[in-house]
Each structure stands twice: as C-alpha cells, then as structure tokens.
Amino acid sequence: MRLVVLGKQGAGKGTQCARLSERFGVPHVSTGDMFRAVAKSDTELGKLVREKMAEGELIGDDLVLAIVNERLGQDDARRGFVLDGFPRNVAQAEALASMLSPLELDGVLDLEVPSVVVVERLAARRVCTNCGAIYSLSQPPKQDWICDVCGGSVIQREDDTEEAIRRRLELYERETAPLIEWYSVRGKLFSVDGVGDPGEVELNVIDALRKNIPTLFSDVQ
Numbered sequence: 001m002r003l004v005v006l007g008k009q010g011a012g013k014g015t016q017c018a019r020l021s022e023r024f025g026v027p028h029v030s031t032g033d034m035f036r037a038v039a040k041s042d043t044e045l046g047k048l049v050r051e052k053m054a055e056g057e058l059i060g061d062d063l064v065l066a067i068v069n070e071r072l073g074q075d076d077a078r079r080g081f082v083l084d085g086f087p088r089n090v091a092q093a094e095a096l097a098s099m100l101s102p103l104e105l106d107g108v109l110d111l112e113v114p115s116v117v118v119v120e121r122l123a124a125r126r127v128c129t130n131c132g133a134i135y136s137l138s139q140p141p142k143q144d145w146i147c148d149v150c151g152g153s154v155i156q157r158e159d160d161t162e163e164a165i166r167r168r169l170e171l172y173e174r175e176t177a178p179l180i181e182w183y184s185v186r187g188k189l190f191s192v193d194g195v196g197d198p199g200e201v202e203l204n205v206i207d208a209l210r211k212n213i214p215t216l217f218s219d220v221q
C-alpha cells in the first residue's frame with residue numbers, strides 16, 4: 001500500500017493513518033511527528049524547527065524532502081507506507097513522484113471536514129509527547145493525562161493555539177488545497193467524509209479503499 005492522506009489540520013489524518021498502518025502492516029510516516037522529534041533536540045536545527053512549528057509555519061521543502069527521502073528508503077517502507085502531512089504543496093508532490101519512480105502511489109485519500117469542525121477539534125486535541133498518540137478533552141486517556149499506549153505525558157500541542165491554528169489553516173488553503181485538483185487530474189484522488197467519531201470515519205475509509213484500490217484487499221479482510 002502506497003497511500004497519501006490529505007486533509008486539513010484536525011481532519012483526523014493522524015488517527016486514521018495510525019489505524020491503516022496497523023491494519024495493512026505498513027509504516028505510518030508522519031512528517032509532523034518526525035519534525036516534533038527533531039524539535040526536541042538541543043541543536044540549531046532543533047531550535048529552527050521548534051520556532052517554525054510553534055508559529056504554524058511550514059518547514060522549507062529541502063529539509064522536508066531530505067527527511068522523507070531518508071524515511072521512505074528504510075526497509076520497513078519497502079512494502080509501502082501511509083503518508084500523513086506530506087506532501088503539503090505541489091513542489092513536494094512532484095518530488096514525491098520522482099522519489100517513487102518507477103513505482104506510483106496507489107491512491108490519495110482526502111479526508112473532508114469543514115473548517116468550523118477542525119477548529120473545534122484542534123482546540124480540544126491533546127497528544128502524547130512520547131509516542132504521538134492522539135486524545136481529546138472528550139476522549140481523554142484512562143488515567144489523568146498519562147498515555148494509554150506508552151505511559152508518556154499527554155499535553156496540548158504548542159501549535160494548537162488560536163493564532164497558530166489560524167495560520168495553519170491559511171497555509172492549508174494556499175499551499176495544500178491545490179493538491180486535491182493536482183491528484184484528481186492524475187486519477188489518484190478519492191474523498192471520504194471525515195465528520196463523525198473515529199470508528200465511523202474508519203469504516204468510511206475502508207469502504208472507499210475497497211472501491212478505489214481493490215487490490216489492497218486481496219490478502220487482508
């Protein structure tokens with residue numbers, strides 16, 4: 001499976017990609033998670049990435065492409081991957097196509113959620129600082145903000161503030177939304193309604209995958 005998942009911040013990409021990764025046994029490659037790891041390091045690069053992320057700005061394409069190229073070259077990505085948060089603009093999509101060549105993406109899934117809903121979700125979102133597991137004020141971990149998966153601390157992301165959310169949605173419209181048309185004319189795009197609880201959306205996602213990439217289901221139920 002070589003799949004890209006598109007959608008606004010807060011559309012549920014992280015949650016759905018984690019589920020797809022488990023179901024299909026391919027790595028969940030999230031550039032946001034990779035940059036959050038870089039941001040923890042006490043280096044000049046760590047500082048630069050930390051500042052950009054906190055403001056809701058995008059990281060430069062050169063660095064993004066280097067990190068993705070390295071990740072997709074690792075052994076576990078040979079059977080495929082689910083890409084979350086990448087590509088974020090047309091230049092990155094073009095670079096991904098050359099990185100994969102002569103192989104191609106199986107498809108691009110667009111998780112559709114209206115902006116008012118994502119703003120609400122982002123304000124309520126909480127994440128594990130250690131493994132990136134996603135929670136919300138309405139679906140917290142079992143124990144007082146301790147991650148159910150790894151025991152790490154669950155906090156609000158630094159870029160889930162009102163100001164950074166506004167900036168990220170602006171950048172989504174300007175940089176990322178054009179990818180919907182870009183992948184659509186290349187016959188790769190299919191859309192799924194991302195409103196609803198994660199279990200419901202997952203059923204819609206699986207349904208859409210069955211229709212659009214039936215080969216994925218030859219050995220998975």
Ligand code: AMP
Nearest residue numbers: 031032035053057058059064085086088
């Ligand atoms: P995300 O977790 O996907 O919302 O990403 C969090 C932040 O990481 C973004 O606001 C950007 O600062 C940075 N980032 C993640 N992916 C990319 C990308 N493909 N291109 C540029 N910046 C990115």
